[in-house]
Amino acid sequence: MAPIDNQVRGRLALVTGASGGIGGGCAKELFAHGARLALTCSSDRTYSKITELASSLKSSTKEDVKISCHIVDMSSTKAIEELFEQIKTEHGQTPDILVSNAGTAGFGNKANPYLENISLEEFDFTININLRASFLLCKLAIPHMAAQHWGRVVFVSSISAIGGGINGCHYAASKAGLTGMMKNLASKHAKDGITLNDVAPAMIGDTGMIPDEKRVEGTPGDVKNIPVGRLGTPQECANVVMMLCKTGYLTGQSILLSGGLK
Known part of the structure; x- marks a missing residue:
């Protein structure tokens, strides 16, 4: 039996939407x-x-840890391909860890995100950013991971993938697609030493979508409907992502992080 390697230190992690x-x-x-x-x-x-963020992180340690920063249009194939060329130039390799987090909330009409208010253009844009970009990122990242027989891919999905949440159907479709793609790729690449999972958050505060509790008042995500009685935090999402990166025996799973909300 080969040694178990769940080491993150020294690995290169690509985090989109940072x-x-x-x-x-x-x-x-x-x-x-x-x-x-x-x-x-x-x-x-x-x-x-x-x-x-990069400056703050680098100043927090005496170690010389490389951090690169990139502006990327996630709706553009060319821009994502160029991102990987930039990463190879700056780091000498493509990522060992992919955290595909960049996305759009898909709110054409924030007050009324129902079918009749969602244009075809908005539907296509939401699918491109939330689903298609992750497909492209995987196509570019997985070959290196497979070659070294070690890789971690984590998608940031949503409770919307299982029908919950406060967004429109276009957002729900994009996140459900992520989970389906994750499960398919996980089954195909387990033999390559690559794990693929997603974290599906709900009602996370201090974010662009939900800056505070007031944003979700009167919606299914109202804090009074959340069993634990509060919004989640970005740090709690990061804790789950980190666990997925450090656990090579866990793959093909969607982790619902919702405070008990269903």
Whole structure:
């Protein structure tokens, strides 16, 4: 039997959507466990957030740990391919760990996200960002992982994947697609030493979608409907992601992180 390797230290982790609460939390947790980082955001407006995060992390240690920052349009095949070229140039390799977190909330009409208010354009855009981008990221990341017989892929899904949440059907479809793709790839790549899982959060505060409890008042995600009586935190999402990265015996699973909400 080959030695069991669940070591994260020294691995290269790509975290997409690192300017947000969940992505930033994942980046911090991976860095705390010794991973090198490639962080992405979607625009010049959010680039300062990931560069500030990178500076803060690097100043917190005496170790010289490489962190690269990238602006990427996740709806663009070319941009995602260029991201991997940039990562290879800066780190000398492609990622060992992929945390596919970047996404869009899919709110065309935030107050009324029902079918009649969702345009075809918004549906396509949401699928492209939330599902298609993860497909492309896997196509580019998995060959290196398979070649070294070690890899971790974690998708950030949602309670919407199983019909819950406060978003529209386009968002739910994109997240359910992630879970289906994850389960398929997990069964195919377990033999390659690669695990694929997702974390499906619900009602996580301090994020762009839910900045505070007021945002979900009067919705199915109202705090009074959550059995534990509060919103979740980005750090709690990061804790689950970290567990998935450190556990090579766990694959093909969707972890619902919802405070008991169904």
